[in-house]
Structure formats: structure tokens, C-alpha cells
Amino acid sequence: MLVVQHEDKAPPGLLLPWLERSGLTCEVLPAHEGYAVPAALNGHAALVVLGGSMSATDDRDHRWLLPTRALITAAVVGGVPFLGVCLGHQLATVALGGEVAPHPGGRTRGLLPWSPTPAGRVDPLMQVLDDGDELLHWNGDVITRLPESAQVLAHAPDGTVQAVRFGPRAWGVQFHPEVDADLVVGWAEGREPEAELEALHTLRARQDELHPAWERLLRRFGDLATAPDALPA
Numbered sequence: 001m002l003v004v005q006h007e008d009k010a011p012p013g014l015l016l017p018w019l020e021r022s023g024l025t026c027e028v029l030p031a032h033e034g035y036a037v038p039a040a041l042n043g044h045a046a047l048v049v050l051g052g053s054m055s056a057t058d059d060r061d062h063r064w065l066l067p068t069r070a071l072i073t074a075a076v077v078g079g080v081p082f083l084g085v086c087l088g089h090q091l092a093t094v095a096l097g098g099e100v101a102p103h104p105g106g107r108t109r110g111l112l113p114w115s116p117t118p119a120g121r122v123d124p125l126m127q128v129l130d131d132g133d134e135l136l137h138w139n140g141d142v143i144t145r146l147p148e149s150a151q152v153l154a155h156a157p158d159g160t161v162q163a164v165r166f167g168p169r170a171w172g173v174q175f176h177p178e179v180d181a182d183l184v185v186g187w188a189e190g191r192e193p194e195a196e197l198e199a200l201h202t203l204r205a206r207q208d209e210l211h212p213a214w215e216r217l218l219r220r221f222g223d224l225a226t227a228p229d230a231l232p233a
Contacts, residue, residue: 001225002044003028004037004068006052006087009186015048015178018215022222031064037071046081046225047071049088051176053187055141056090056100069095075170081225082170086139089164089172096147096166105158108137110199111210112156112175116163120153124231125171126163128220133213135162135175136203138187142174169231171221177214180207 001024003012008030016026024045029035032052041047049072052062059066072095075082084092090100111134120126143161146152154162156174164172176184181204188196203210224231 001026001046001048001222002038002041004047004049004071004088005030006032006050006054006062006064008032010051010053010087011183012048012050013178013183014180014211014215015050015218018218019222022219023226024222031068032062037064037067039067039070040074041071041078041080044080046083046221047075048083048221049085049091050178051086051088051138054087056087056094065091072096076167079167079169081221081231082166083221084166084172085178086174086176089174090141090143092166092170092172093143093147093150093164096149098143098147098150099145100141101144102140103142103160107140107195108156109195110137111135111202111206112137112162114154114162114213115157116154117152119151119165120163123153123165123171125165125217125220125224126153128216129213134206134210135173135177135214136179136184136199136210137175138184138199139174169224173217177217179203180211 003026031037054062069091072092114129114133151165156162162174188200
């Protein structure tokens with residue numbers, strides 16, 4: 001599995017050990033360090049694109065975003081299992097013809113409940129989450145227009161898109177199932193100190209309670225990636 005990383009402070013975190021328990025070997029590509037994003041997923045069973053503090057169309061300052069969007073498109077069109085996390089979810093949206101923009105209500109920091117649509121409750125990936133499972137959101141941008149092929153699987157309490165199915169084998173989530181408090185401490189930059197510190201303290205106090213649901217989600221993606229014939233092409 002190829003994992004595209006955008007920043008030192010946004011590594012794969014718990015995604016690696018959890019996916020490896022599903023029998024997957026993960027290759028991390030630190031695109032921000034100048035490593036070339038490939039045009040195709042030759043030999044990789046799946047693609048995960050992680051989060052980052054940049055916007056999904058910030059190509060001028062982050063030149064790897066354009067080839068990353070192209071790689072996402074190739075994965076979705078080619079039926080390769082794909083998961084986009086936060087920025088990765090937004091990159092997929094733009095790559096497939098949708099739009100993202102700054103959240104009109106400002107940045108989101110903290111735990112929000114899983115609120116699935118009827119499709120989300122029966123989705124082969126998302127069905128492992130229970131209504132009300134709390135998920136860490138840490139984002140400034142949101143989806144404002146979905147790609148034509150996309151299906152909303154969950155909404156955040158404010159109505160913004162929480163999870164999407166972009167294709168038969170492709171998903172995006174606005175939240176971060178891969179993190180723990182030690183990772184998130186690097187994100188608390190002081191832009192919204194009260195919200196950031198509250199979110200960090202809550203995560204540190206409750207992560208042992210929260211992580212089982214997050215692990216179920218990522219391991220389920222790993223299981224689907226290792227048995228793609230279980231999904232339609």
C-alpha cells in the first residue's frame with residue numbers, strides 16, 4: 001500500500017501498525033520532501049493520502065498536489081482501493097470534479113459524533129462505525145460541491161460532509177482516525193488556542209476509549225484492500 005504524506009507533522013501515525021495487522025506492507029512517500037509522486041500505482045494494492053495544513057488547490061506552494069490529485073484519479077478510475085484522510089479527502093474531491101472552500105464557520109477543532117446517512121450505515125467500510133462514535137476533526141476547509149459520482153456517507157453536526165464514497169472502492173473522511181495525542185500536539189499552533197488545547201486535552205484523556213472505533217475503520221479498509229474482489233469494480 002502506498003501512503004502519501006504532505007508534512008512532517010502529519011505522519012501516518014497509528015495507521016501503519018493498524019494496517020499491518022491486516023497483513024499490509026505500507027510504503028510511505030513523503031511528497032513534501034521532494035519525492036516524486038508516481039503516475040500510477042504499479043505494484044501497490046491500495047492508496048492512502050494523508051492530511052496536511054495546506055489547501056487542496058494550493059499547487060503554487062506545494063507542487064506535488066497536482067500529481068497527487070492525478071494519482072488519486074488513476075486509483076479511483078482503475079478500481080484500486082483508496083482512502084483520503086482530511087486533506088486527502090479534499091484532494092480527491094477536487095480531482096474528481098468537486099469543490100472545497102474554507103469553512104464559513106471557521107476552523108473545526110475537536111471531537112464530533114459519527115452521523116451516518118442511510119448509505120453510510122450499510123457501506124462496506126463505514127458500517128464498522130456506530131452512530132455517535134466520536135471522531136477527531138481538525139480542518140479549515142470543507143467540501144462545498146461533491147463530484148457527480150460521489151455519495152455522502154455522513155454529515156457533521158453543522159451539516160458539512162463528514163465522509164464520502166467516491167467510487168466502488170474509494171472513500172474519503174474529513175476526520176483523522178490515525179492520530180493520538182502525541183501526534184496532535186504538533187498541530188496546536190495557537191491560532192485558536194482555547195479550542196486547540198481543549199481538543200488536545202480531551203484526546204489525551206480519552207484516546208484509549210476512542211481508538212478501538214478508529215482502529216476498526218482503518219483495519220476494515222486494510223481488509224478490503226487485501227480482498228478487493230469482495231467489492232464491485
